[in-house]
Amino acid sequence: MSAGIVQAATPATALAAGLPPGAADCLVAHVLTPPGLRWVGGEPLAARLLHAERDAALALPGIRAVVVRNSFAGVAAVSATQAADAARALRARWSGPPRAGATPAARHTLAQRGDAADALEHARASHTQHYQWPLAGSRDDACCTVVADWRDGTLTVWLPATRPGALRAELAALLGIAPTQVLLVCWQDPNDRADPALLAPHAAADAALLAHASGQPVVRRLRAAEVGLADAALDIRIDSARTGATVDAYAATLSGVTAPVSPLALWLTHTPAPVTDRLDAGHGGDAALPPYDIPHAELAVSGDPAAFKAAPLTTARAQVFARESHLDELAAASDADPVALRLAHLHDPRGAALVRQVAERADWDLDANAAAPRASAAAGNVRRGRGFAYAHSIDHDAGQSWSAWVAEVEVDGTTGELAVTRVTVGHDSESLPPPQAATTARSIERDVAATALQLTAATPGFDTWPGDARVAGETLPAVPARALPEVRLAGTLATHDALAAGPTDSMPAAAAVANAIYDATGVRLRKPPFSAERIRLALAEASPGDKRKKRGWIAAAAAAAAGVCATLLPWRAPIAPVAPPEPGFYSAATLERGRLVAAAGDCAVCHTAPGGAKNAGGLPLETPFGTVYSTNITPDVQSGIGNWSFAAFERAMREGIHRDGRRLYPAFPYTAFAKISDGDMQALYGYLMSAEPVTSAVPQTQLAFPFNVRPLLAGWNLLFHRNERFTPDPSRSAQWNRGAYLAEGLGHCSACHSPRNALGAEQGGRRYLTGGSAEGWEAPALTALSQAPVPWTEAALFTYLRGGYAPHHGAAAGPMAPVVEELAQLPEDDVRAIAHYVASFGAAAPAPSVLAAQAAQVEQRSQQAARTLGGPAERLYQSACAVCHQSDQGIAQFGVKPSLALNTNLHSKLPDNVIQVLLRGMPAPPNSELGAMPGYADTLDDQQIAQLAQYLRARFAPDKPAWQDLENTVARLRAAPAH
Known part of the structure; x- marks a missing residue:
């Protein structure tokens, strides 16, 4: 098979090479799915399209074709975004989906040997079991990519080979051309994950209609959910009889949702299915009896046999799974x-x-x-x-x-x-x-x-x-x-x-x-x-x-009441210590999952002191109420959590209760960790308990009265804490929910990026992610209230979180730098999910061209301001900053010169982050071409740091007011402990 459409060259040479046109030469198809679409007996039950505003969609930029034919509505556009916009512009109105008939499906025998029904009826030992096979395969992201091109009177379709005779005639009927004008080329995108017989005919029909209408190559990437097959499953009932370890009779009956007989587009456009051999032989295993010498065997279907034969490979896989699982059950029952x-x-x-x-x-x-x-x-x-x-x-x-x-x-x-x-x-x-x-x-x-x-x-x-x-x-x-x-x-x-x-x-x-x-x-x-x-x-x-x-609801209600009472109790009972698990107690899969959970939760960021062992605690965390020291979470029995049971660990994570019963300060973000799923919580516990134990006695947290009275935290929890696991929002996408789970729970983003009230609780609602503070650094707003000169976009957020640097915003510094290092361990899709979730709180992203124009305008404004500035601060800038940040000075020292005019911190209302960076420097981001920045705490005094910060503000954010009282701010931040 070919590698992918991105590797093909041009439309002119693609056909000769047997490859589809390159992605840049293909229009993108978007086809509307009728609401409530489902399949019964191989035929769709679909709502009728009542109205679509074809002209409104066609008037949008980038739209090359709009096809509205009976209940089929699709567009072809230069980009996927433009295609989606046009699909929304159609403003489609649909009828209600029809109901399925109540007549039970008839049973048809496809193959038999002997008399299985009689043998089962008279068997001494019989077994009946049900199995299911998902039609979309073992993953719900099953998809299929097809490319179609109408050129010189010939429709060429690149697709995974499936039912070629039937599909050629079906596409010809759909377009009103002769079957000889249809050329099918066997090709598969390497990213596809689906049974070709299930999705390829639908994708091919969609692409063919839009390619024919546009006169350009069209790519159709179809997911199972778009044709109502994401959750569809084939049911297999197996009845068997045995004598000891000998199988005497076997009967398999297939039922449930079956593969569509013809492409959905034929049904939606009301195109009569052509008279052709729609059920080519393909793999003969679809109607084969078990390959074992069982004297009485039968294979039957409940419903239209043609629907089961339409996807022979899927039907064969389902049968093999059910049969081989059932034989294993018979072996276990007969001790064989x-x-x-x-x-x-x-x-x-x-x-x-x-x-x-x-x-x-x-x-x-x-x-x-x-x-x-x-x-x-x-x-x-x-x-x-x-x-x-x-x-x-x-x-x-x-x-x-x-x-x-x-x-x-x-x-x-x-x-x-x-x-x-x-x-x-x-x-x-x-x-x-x-x-x-x-x-x-x-x-x-x-x-x-x-x-x-x-x-x-x-x-x-x-x-x-x-x-x-x-x-x-x-x-x-x-x-x-x-x-x-x-x-x-x-x-x-x-x-x-x-x-x-x-x-x-x-x-x-x-x-x-x-x-x-x-x-x-x-x-x-x-x-x-x-x-x-x-x-x-x-x-x-x-x-x-x-x-x-x-x-029982009684037990559930009692558990809920007990939970409320436990929250109110100022003191909680200790949980008895346990012996640490032996090495190898947890599987490699659990430990790997736990490692990723720990990285997403930034455990090591807070539980590792400068120069100390990982997770051994001792990091001072500055709060408005005093300094809180992080604890040792290695499996050391004396000073860590080595004798903690999972119940004690989970209670601490969800309720903020130590194993010994005392309450933990909410500087430990159990308010967020309560949202962690059970599976992730157990994997995290296994990972931490399997690490190398480190003996490390950390300083005791000593807060002033009344904050040192831990029982008072029971009331705080009653007001501000909800011990509830994360619940996904069904109205949002899977990516958004994944990002929300990581950001709200494990990542506890709001712990820093949301403001807090007088009692130290996060403020939610409209103030969620609107800015906060952490360890002497400003945590800027992640919403539309951001002070960034160029708006944050989902793409920029991903680049920043994945690599620690976004060209229009700057590099990660302070407490955010180690967070980015932890995020670098996560799969890319997870970081994209976080960016997608956070971006949903901002304004709609402008087009890339608009962003580039805004950035250029900010740079130009900075250049104009530079002409009016000079003096000692200018000389400090030239000696400390210009060589790495000014594009017209020398060569780039680390592959790229980050723009200060676009730096978010310089446009903030507070100077704290700029001063912190000048004093302490910043490490090199994990995945970018930037190098580390040195700190100037030992080479510049408070006055010089203040002068330099004020110069940077005036030069690179000239539209913002000057910062006030900078020398006192520098002195305060210099005296604060470094992290």
């Missing part, structure tokens, strides 16, 4: 080895040979006692297990293929964190790959690792931790941040350099991982993906004694 049970029913010599090769490569001892545990001994609270799965498919063109997987996992018994540690995979095929389709073993290892990790990814939510996993320099799809599994190859995979690897290779993956989770924990998950949260909840449900106390 899962691999031995399959081999006993597998009389295909080639398939049986592959199974034995994979088992041998995975060190699976088939001669061992079947009743003995297969999982490795657990270390601490880490549970290990492994699972097997097998698949056999038939393609009418490529012939038969066989694949088998052994997945090995680690599960943290406390948090549910899951890691696939090793995968042994084997593949065999009757077909030989053409030279251009040959796949290297290294590429297969990469794909296997990515598939295994995607299956264990949580559904993206406000407390999901994505990561950027790489293998040999190649980027994999975003997966939870943890180590990639080891991959072992068996069968033809292990003996050939060029392989016929394809989508059927990973068919056993989901079942193998699910079976490994069961082997490790006894928890059976019957729908992928397998997130830590689902495993944790399943483990809690399986734990005796937890069920009753968590049920």
Whole structure:
């Protein structure tokens, strides 16, 4: 497959090269989704489009085509932003979505052997179980990219190959052209994550309509949610009968939401579906019976068989997952080895040979006692297990293929964190790959690792931790941040350099991982993906004694009342100390998640003294009520939290109560940490308790009366603290909610950037993020009240938070500098989410050209002011600042000369930050071309610092009033402790 549309060259050469036009040459498609869209029996139930203001959308800048046809409405624009603006300008009005009929779906038998119904009816031991397979795949960000180009009477569409005969006729009918005028080119964007048969036809139809209307290449990036398929799932019911470890009967029935038969655009435009072979053979595994010699077997569907055949690969994956999971359940019920049970029913010599090769490569001892545990001994609270799965498919063109997987996992018994540690995979095929389709073993290892990790990814939510996993320099799809599994190859995979690897290779993956989770924990998950949260909840449900106390509104009300009373009690009971966990108690996945949680929460920033050990405490924190010293949070038993139970740790984080029962001062931001999710809280505890213990006695906090009376904090909490976990806003995007969770909870941004009242509590509402102070530094407003000469944008916020420097605003200094260093450890998407959330409190961002003009105007104003200034302050500036900050003086010392005219601090009402930087300097930002700035506390006196600060204000912010009483401010800040 090609790398991506960004790597293609020009429209003129793209067709000859087999690549789509480059991204810069493509218009961007935006198609409206009918409200309430859903699929029943392969057909859509969609609202009718009543009205759309086509001319209003077409009049906007950058719009090249607007297509409104019956209930289809779409635009093609130069940029995605312009396309979205035009879609809103359509002001579409829709009817209510129609209701589905109440007639039950008919059952159709697709394939059978023997008489499964009779065998099940008379069986002594029968088993019935339900499984689900998400149509969009194991991730809800499934997407598909298609490029279409109408040129010289030919429609060329670049897309993942799927149902070519049917799709060619459907696109021709949609545009009113002959099928011979449609050319389909097999191509896939590397960032796509979806079954091609599910989304590609819809994306192709959308792109074709808009390319035909505009006469230019159009790219359509379609997500499952846009066609009502994000949450769609295929249901598989399996009924089986066994005698001992022998399976006598097997019946699988597919039902639920099925894949669409035709592109959505055909339905919306009221285009009659052409008479064609819409259900090309594809992979024959969609209607195949189990590849095992079971005397009575049946495969049936509830609904239109055509709907199930429309996406054969998806249907085949669903069947393999359900069947191989069910066989594992039968093996457990009969106390049989899962691999031995399959081999006993597998009389295909080639398939049986592959199974034995994979088992041998995975060190699976088939001669061992079947009743003995297969999982490795657990270390601490880490549970290990492994699972097997097998698949056999038939393609009418490529012939038969066989694949088998052994997945090995680690599960943290406390948090549910899951890691696939090793995968042994084997593949065999009757077909030989053409030279251009040959796949290297290294590429297969990469794909296997990515598939295994995607299956264990949580559904993206406000407390999901994505990561950027790489293998040999190649980027994999975003997966939870943890180590990639080891991959072992068996069968033809292990003996050939060029392989016929394809989508059927990973068919056993989901079942193998699910079976490994069961082997490790006894928890059976019957729908992928397998997130830590689902495993944790399943483990809690399986734990005796937890069920009753968590049920019933009476218990919930009693717990709420107890929480209120606990808040009011001035003294709280101590929580008994516990022995520290043994090394290896927590899984690697939990520790990695905890490391990221700690970085997002800036734990080390406040709990590490200058020159001290990490998290050993002792940092003085200046407050209006006195100096508070941070505590030792390493797992040292004597001076740290080594003997704290999780209950004690959680109480401190959510309620501000020490293990010994005394109340903690709210300089420790438990008011924000209360919003942390349970999973993140447990991972953070595991990470801190697994660190190296450091013995460090920190100074005791001694505040003046009455602030030293800790019981009074009970009343403070009653007024200003709500012990509530973060609740996402359903009206906001997933990115906004993720940013809100990180900023409001772990990142506790408002602790510094919001003003406080006379009792030291943060002020919310309209004053949220409107500016505050921290450790002698001003924390500027993050809203539209910002004093920045050029408005902050989401892009600028991301650049600043990610690299510590934004060209239109300056570099991170003071308490913000170490925060940026911690943020550098987070995945990029998390930092983007924070920037997106914070930007939502500002004014709408101007266009880049407007921002550039504003910056140029500020620079020009500064240059004019410089001509009127001189004297001793000018000479101080020339000797201390000009060489690094003035573009016309020498060469750039560190790759870039940051502009002082655009520096936010110089435009503030307060001089504190400018004086602090002059006195103490600032470190080099972690990810930029800037260098460190030296401090002048030892070389310039208070008067000189004041003169220089006033000069900088007059020269670079000439429209602002002069700062007053600078020498006293310099003396005060110089005397304050440095951090």
